[in-house]
Amino acid sequence: SAVISQKPSRDICQRGTSLTIQCQVDSQVTMMFWYRQQPGQSLTLIATANQGSEATYESGFVIDKFPISRPNLTFSTLTVSNMSPEDSSIYLCSAAGTVNEKLFFGSGTQLSVL
Amino acid sequence: KQEVTQIPAALSVPEGENLVLNCSFTDSAIYNLQWFRQDPGKGLTSLLLIQSSQREQTSGRLNASLDKSSGRSTLYIAASQPGDSATYLCAVSRNRDDKIIFGKGTRLHILP
Numbered sequence: 001s002a003v004i005s006q007k008p009s010r011d012i013c014q015r016g017t018s019l020t021i022q023c024q025v026d027s028q029v030t031m032m033f034w035y036r037q038q039p040g041q042s043l044t045l046i047a048t049a050n051q052g053s054e055a056t057y058e059s060g061f062v063i064d065k066f067p068i069s070r071p072n073l074t075f076s077t078l079t080v081s082n083m084s085p086e087d088s089s090i091y092l093c094s095a096a097g098t099v100n101e102k103l104f105f106g107s108g109t110q111l112s113v114l
Numbered sequence: 115k116q117e118v119t120q121i122p123a124a125l126s127v128p129e130g131e132n133l134v135l136n137c138s139f140t141d142s143a144i145y146n147l148q149w150f151r152q153d154p155g156k157g158l159t160s161l162l163l164i165q166s167s168q169r170e171q172t173s174g175r176l177n178a179s180l181d182k183s184s185g186r187s188t189l190y191i192a193a194s195q196p197g198d199s200a201t202y203l204c205a206v207s208r209n210r211d212d213k214i215i216f217g218k219g220t221r222l223h224i225l226p
Binding site: 004006009040041042043045048058092094102103104105106107108110 | 118148150155156157158159160163203205213214216217218219
């Protein structure tokens with residue numbers, strides 16, 4: 001298993017600003033993923049964070065809006081840029097030792113944009 | 115396009131009862147299926163993972179079954195306790211390198 005520390009746990013931000021969310025895993029993992037969970041909705045995959053290369057984004061998500069870093073096998077960041085109220089959501093990072101084996105999740109970041 | 119549906123969206127049962135949560139998926143060609151638990155304001159905790167070649171997995175009071183041909187999975191919780199109150203999500207993947215598709219979850223409330 002893996003323990004994932006995610007921070008901040010929540011934040012209230014002003015429109016037009018940016019927020020960077022950090023995830024630290026207690027062991028080396030191959031794959032890290034960033035999800036968004038909007039109220040009453042299921043989890044939606046934003047991107048897969050690849051160590052040593054650019055993140056792979058899902059349809060509807062772009063690097064300029066959600067830049068991701070993955071400097072090593074235990075750490076990743078997601079930035080929500082130029083925020084608007086529509087970005088208010090829970091953001092979750094997850095990790096798996098190999099793709100699509102058991103997923104482990106951080107505790108999530110509750111983001112509110114005013 | 116794979117779609118995952120969970121019914122009911124919410125469920126309240128008295129403590130001590132056995133209960134079943136349902137998950138259905140439209141594409142039966144899956145690699146594995148996972149059940150997760152999410153507590154309010156928290157991340158997800160993996161409960162059970164069933165590979166496509168398996169029919170069920172058990173962990174304590176939890177039992178998950180998988181019927182690929184009918185596109186269904188159930189999560190059985192025995193002797194429910196108030197601590198079981200949470201949202202339960204199921205998720206499927208098509209293959210080893212494909213993304214995981216989540217259902218919207220079932221919000222379970224166990225009444226003391």
